[in-house]
Amino acid sequence: MDSIIQAAKLIIDSKRTFAFTGAGISVESGIPSYRGENGIWNNIDEKLFDLLYYLNNSQTVWPILLDIFFNPSNRYLPNTAHHILADWEERDLLEGIVTQNIDFLHQLAGNKIVHEFHGTTNSFICTSCKRIYNTSELTLSKVPPLCNNKKCSALLKPNFIFFGEGIPSNAYQKSQESTLNTDVFIVIGTSGEVSPANQIPIMAKQNGSMIIEINTKTSLYTDEITDVFLKGKASDTLQLINKKIKTLLTK
Numbered sequence: 001m002d003s004i005i006q007a008a009k010l011i012i013d014s015k016r017t018f019a020f021t022g023a024g025i026s027v028e029s030g031i032p033s034y035r036g037e038n039g040i041w042n043n044i045d046e047k048l049f050d051l052l053y054y055l056n057n058s059q060t061v062w063p064i065l066l067d068i069f070f071n072p073s074n075r076y077l078p079n080t081a082h083h084i085l086a087d088w089e090e091r092d093l094l095e096g097i098v099t100q101n102i103d104f105l106h107q108l109a110g111n112k113i114v115h116e117f118h119g120t121t122n123s124f125i126c127t128s129c130k131r132i133y134n135t136s137e138l139t140l141s142k143v144p145p146l147c148n149n150k151k152c153s154a155l156l157k158p159n160f161i162f163f164g165e166g167i168p169s170n171a172y173q174k175s176q177e178s179t180l181n182t183d184v185f186i187v188i189g190t191s192g193e194v195s196p197a198n199q200i201p202i203m204a205k206q207n208g209s210m211i212i213e214i215n216t217k218t219s220l221y222t223d224e225i226t227d228v229f230l231k232g233k234a235s236d237t238l239q240l241i242n243k244k245i246k247t248l249l250t251k
């Protein structure tokens, strides 16, 4: 059976479907992935994103952070792939998303249940008093940003995890829970290279989920856990599945 039809039928018949997304789903929004051609890590030393290094060298790190993640001229927007996942949540075809991405694009597209496994660029945290700031509250004209609690004034850091930091416990727990009683896990745009995030689809498989994978090339999952592999861009492929779902549901 044609893989698109197979994927569409699995999603229609599924009582509980989750998506697991990586950088690949945001490439068509203009955000580079981390690995492969034009990968962020090809040009940036990962050391800059080590927590201790940041705490001691924030002046050095901030120009990179501004350029990659907080550049005011780069207002990234959700692409078609994000919008289709939001539409599926709206239509009860998708329960929620576990994302490795920190770009907040799933929420901007309208998804309500989004577990951000690696945190988010949408907020900052004070490295001392732990106060949370919404990124839109900060001007970032003066960096490194400091806590505006006068008794504190400590360094702020983006609320995504740096190397050497633990996974946000609530996101971790909710992501693990998402793998229970799920019939279908749609794995989109991830190399599957980074632990412990990469264990989530494996847990879903072990708990009985069918794995639909969408990627422009094979990943570490493809030959191991993937049941339906759809080679292609996230937006094109999700559009094809969405069209097929609509056809099958109107029959």
Ligand code: APR
Pocket: 021, 022, 023, 024, 025, 027, 028, 033, 034, 035, 036, 039, 100, 101, 118, 188, 189, 190, 191, 192, 193, 194, 214, 215, 216, 217, 218, 219, 232, 233, 234, 235
């Ligand atoms: N559509 C679908 N897949 C795509 C597209 C696209 N348009 N473009 C690229 N891809 C695929 C690539 O083939 C690759 O498998 O997306 C994947 C991106 O892989 P990575 O760059 O490794 O990103 P990701 O898997 O999300 O990395 C996980 O690594 O550095 C950490 O914290 C960072 O969350 C990130 C984690």
